[in-house]
Amino acid sequence: MASNIGMMDSAYFVGRNEILTWINNCLQLNLSRIEEAASGAVQCQMIDVTYPGAVPMHKVNFDAKTEYDMIQNYKVLQDVFNKLKIEKHIEVNRLVKGRTLDNLEFLQWLKRYCDSVNGGIMNENYNPVERRCKGVKGGVVMKGCQKAAKSLQTHNIHSPGSCDPVEPRSKPGKNGVTSKGHSSGEIQALSKEITELKLSVDLLEKERDFYFAKLRDIEIFCQMPELEELPMAAAIKMILYAADAKESALAEAQEYIYQSKNTTNVEDEHEE
Incomplete structure (x- = not known):
């Protein structure tokens, strides 16, 4: 499949928030910055989502911190590109330095490519957490599994509908009366403030x-x-x-x- 995308393609007008939402939803992660995807591990798994089983996930290090470890991840990705005949050269030296522009551009291209393959539909049978934890070295679960699970937990806590809501206990007031529903005026004022803050953001x-x-x-x-x-x-x-x-x-x-x-x-x- 052709993988060349022109500079003026709509893919390059996708904002970083949309890219991060796409990654977090597909991989059940909780990334907040584009630079967090500079290690190449996220890119490897997004291709694994698009072509289930195509990426040797046991070779992907989600805990990569050094340039050497990151380069190894990108080598895995480039090998998979070659096997799948994806005509895309990876500018590893730029990506591992964590430059926002370079990493965002690559992720924009990746999203455009993955969407063109799967129509933007997530494979329901694909378990991203399980795939990240498949790799075992010497009987020890690969680095990044526990971290990914923690990120997933954080993501689920902040995601609406991820669990049954727990109603906070109401604290008793000075006269022993609970403060629940204490002032509808205060609630309305806070709601208005939140709305204004969202608009500002x-x-x-x-x-x-x-x-x-x-x-x-x-x-x-x-x-x-x-x-x-x-x-x-x-x-x-x-x-x-x-x-x-x-x-x-x-x-x-x-x-x-x-x-x-x-x-x-x-x-x-x-x-x-």
Whole structure:
């Protein structure tokens, strides 16, 4: 099946919240950030969901922390791609560094591909937790099983309809009267506040996604063959790919441009 998806495909306009919801629902996990999927384990299991049994899950390390362990996961994924004739090259070096843009782009592609295969319908007979716990080494359950089970438990606690609701005990007031139903006015005020907060969050997410799309356009523009080797494009990518959020990469990018300019001037003088 063709796996090539153009840059302007609708897949790349899917937001990170939708991607995280898709992963958590399919794999019964509780990821809250795209970077948590940088190890490659999630990608391996999403292909296993799409092609049940195709991925040797005993080779997938859900507890991968080092680049070495992450690379091993991506090697497993690339081998499966080759066997399934999925024409997709995995940019491992970019993904294991946890860059949000790179990981989001890959997950967007993965969602588009998986949906095209299974029509967006989850295999009801697939048990993601059981598949994660299939691998056994020396009689010991693989790393990530207990962690996955804990994530699942957390996910179920916060998911509506995951269990029967337990009504909290009402605390007695000063006169021995319970505070349950104490003030409908307070409840209405709190409900209104929650609604306003949700609206604020929605607006912030839309604004964030808007600027993220702008940054993505800049990244794609800088990756054009005609511009990729230019100092300006390299400096812009320094800012985009800065790993430390506490420090601005602007000074480093400016210094790079300054040094490149000086080098060019020196070369021009030698030529003269």
